[in-house]
Amino acid sequence: MNSVNPIKRGYLYLEAWFNYSFGPEWNPLYHLGTLTFFFFWIVLVSGIYLFIFFDTSLGGAYASVEYLTHEQWYLGGVMRSLHRYASDAAIMTILLHMFREFALDRYRGFRWYSWVTGVPTLWFVITLGITGYWLVWDELGLYIAVLSSLLMDALPIVSGSMASNFLEGQLTDRFFTLMGFLHLLGQPVLLVFVLWIHVKRLSHVEISAPRGLAIGSFLALLALSLASPAVSHAPADLRKVPAELNLDWFYLNIYPLLDTLTAGQTWMITIGITFFLMLMPWLPRKKTGEAAKVHLDECNGCGQCAVDCPFDAIRVQARTDNARWEFEVAVDDGLCAACGICVGSCHSSNPFRRSNKSLETGIDMPQFPIDEVRTRTGEALAELQGDNTVLVIGCEHALNVEQFKTQNVAVLNLICTGMMPPTLVEYALKQGADGVFVTGCRKGDCYYRYGNVWMDKRFEGLRKPVLRERADRSRIRVYRAAETDQKKLLKELADFQRHLADTSPEKTGANRA
Amino acid sequence: MLSPKRLVLQIFNYALFMALVWYFSFAPPYIRLGADEAMITLSISHAGELVADCRQLSPEELAKLPPNMRLATSCDRERSPVDLEISLDGDSVFRTTAEPPGLYKDQGVDIYHSIKVPTGTKQMLVKMNDNIRVKGPTFTHEQEITLEPAQLLTIQFSTSTGQFVVK
Missing domain, CATH: 1.20.5 (Single alpha-helices involved in coiled-coils or other helix-helix interfaces)
Known part of the structure; x- marks a missing residue:
């Protein structure tokens, strides 16, 4: 536990707190992406309602927003508040999403693509918010308009002074209508496209937040909207400079810089931070393990590995080796995260097969082949002594199980628990272990997205390959644990061993197969 | 449940x-402005004078040119930088020199700048030089101004009248 860096440790405690409050199914930290999508839905629906009443002219915009806010407070005002607060909440969840990936070291290696495409996504969201504030055309809208124009003027692609448009007598409806178009259609469409790129290399992408979490978040936003409705500043006055502004710091935080720095310097800082964030996956680079290899001799092309792959790295294609099967699978090395989940999906990974020969499976991990998994399992079990012997199976990205090794506790560390064929549990029991204790990433979370989810479903008989009915469930326990859960795991392991002692053949007179 | x-x-x-x-x-x-502050925004779009007058080419120079390019007059495109200075009660509060953009420095300059200033009545002097061959300002404007808190005073330049417009 001492090797856990303070940022990760802090995050894991926060995650544990939310698990305690919400349970793993509704833990908001496990659903930051879907929660952001949910906030976008609220923004979209409330935005469509606001647009119905919004006047996209310079003279009418402010009045129409005021009408919605005050005259129609019971619906229009609430919609406006939901629109604003959901937008702000989306920035919060995006920032938490980034922090989480950073704290858990899930932004480097094979994850570089998601991180790199995520950074500009944040900017797209921020610019969408900026044009939204612009449209209210109050003092804040004017402030944003002038300073945004200054920023644009600093770019070599813009000729003339855009900012001078906002001097008295020079503004027309045309520019304002263009902003309206950008906010209402152009930017949202672009954002959807950017989000699609962001999740392009993932499979089983979830965009819907769990119902309970969505309902809770909506009610909280609604309560906030009723308690403190969003209001405008005074109407824009081209002859005045607002002395005090209530900035929305989620979206407008760069503007105060322009009072002390030039537009060029502000661009340099913004671009610099953006590039630094985008380069982070290579500072330093994290090596991804060798990609999974297909062994066609053992592959019947069932495609379960392709279905289970969380990173869309496996495809099913027509057979190339004249075997009697119709299909085979192929791995895209560039997409493969080397998680080994595909090994756990393959029916050929059954360790009871080819007991006198090297175990070969349809798809395998070169750095930790299934034959070696079987061998190490056998070696670990051979060292066990005493009563209530347990094989603890863990993964490389959760609590390190090596520390639990004792005379009657053997350990096996896999790349991911999703790599484990369910038959490996039966194999360990058959080879002499009194019990098998499986740990790995916390429930609801997995370093490789779906490793523990698929494993649980296999154990429950809901996903192939299933843990067979005849496997004695009373001798199998699953307890997920992160690096900070050492004491909890030790307690659970001791409890499991007590349970094994209570149900041992010596006590019950039954036979253990 | x-x-x-x-x-x-x-x-x-x-x-x-x-x-x-x-x-x-x-x-x-x-807090963008203090309670006793106002803002002056300068917004000038103006092309400086040409750096050099047009001149007649000598017969030798013309002879070196292709026949279809032999125009007797040659005009350099480069324009002068624009110097601008604003003073309040004799104290300079803003000064800049804007170089003409473009590969040949032949385009007009755009200057947009805002300055926070204390409120009250002041004597404002705006000076501009748009001709490198002239020493001192080519345009000036002097005016007494009274600035209220949070007021925005704009200074523009009308190329057609050659005068500053203060609002």
Whole structure:
């Protein structure tokens, strides 16, 4: 536990707190992406309602927003508040999403693509918010308009002074209508496209937040909207400079810089931070393990590995080796995260097969082949002594199980628990272990997205390959644990061993197969 | 079924999250101008004078040119930089030199700048030089101004009349 860096440790405690409050199914930290999508839905629906009443002219915009806010407070005002607060909440969840990936070291290696495409996504969201504030055309809208124009003027692609448009007598409806178009259609469409790129290399992408979490978040936003409705500043006055502004710091935080720095310097800082964030996956680079290899001799092309792959790295294609099967699978090395989940999906990974020969499976991990998994399992079990012997199976990205090794506790560390064929549990029991204790990433979370989810479903008989009915469930326990859960795991392991002692053949007179 | 304990904990967490959303959606306030400050914004779009007059090419120079390019007059495209200075009660509050953009420095300059100034009545002097061959200002404007708190005073230049427009 001492090797856990303070940022990760802090995050894991926060995650544990939310698990305690919400349970793993509704833990908001496990659903930051879907929660952001949910906030976008609220923004979209409330935005469509606001647009119905919004006047996209310079003279009418402010009045129409005021009408919605005050005259129609019971619906229009609430919609406006939901629109604003959901937008702000989306920035919060995006920032938490980034922090989480950073704290858990899930932004480097094979994850570089998601991180790199995520950074500009944040900017797209921020610019969408900026044009939204612009449209209210109050003092804040004017402030944003002038300073945004200054920023644009600093770019070599813009000729003339855009900012001078906002001097008295020079503004027309045309520019304002263009902003309206950008906010209402152009930017949202672009954002959807950017989000699609962001999740392009993932499979089983979830965009819907769990119902309970969505309902809770909506009610909280609604309560906030009723308690403190969003209001405008005074109407824009081209002859005045607002002395005090209530900035929305989620979206407008760069503007105060322009009072002390030039537009060029502000661009340099913004671009610099953006590039630094985008380069982070290579500072330093994290090596991804060798990609999974297909062994066609053992592959019947069932495609379960392709279905289970969380990173869309496996495809099913027509057979190339004249075997009697119709299909085979192929791995895209560039997409493969080397998680080994595909090994756990393959029916050929059954360790009871080819007991006198090297175990070969349809798809395998070169750095930790299934034959070696079987061998190490056998070696670990051979060292066990005493009563209530347990094989603890863990993964490389959760609590390190090596520390639990004792005379009657053997350990096996896999790349991911999703790599484990369910038959490996039966194999360990058959080879002499009194019990098998499986740990790995916390429930609801997995370093490789779906490793523990698929494993649980296999154990429950809901996903192939299933843990067979005849496997004695009373001798199998699953307890997920992160690096900070050492004491909890030790307690659970001791409890499991007590349970094994209570149900041992010596006590019950039954036979253990 | 949600237990009462979890319900209370969740309400607490939602309230904390929404409190952060609420607070940073408008606070802390950003004070852009002090209570006794106003702003002067200068917005000038103006092309400086040509650096050199047009001149007649000599017969030798013309002979070196292709026949279809033999125009007797040659005009350099480069324009002068524009110097601008604003003084209030004799103190310079803003000064800049804007170089003409373009590969041949032949385009007009755009100057947009805002200055925070104390409120009250002041004697304002604006000086501009748009001709490198002239020493001193080519255009000046002097005016007494009274600035109220949060007032925005704009200074523009009309190329057609050759005068500064102060609003």
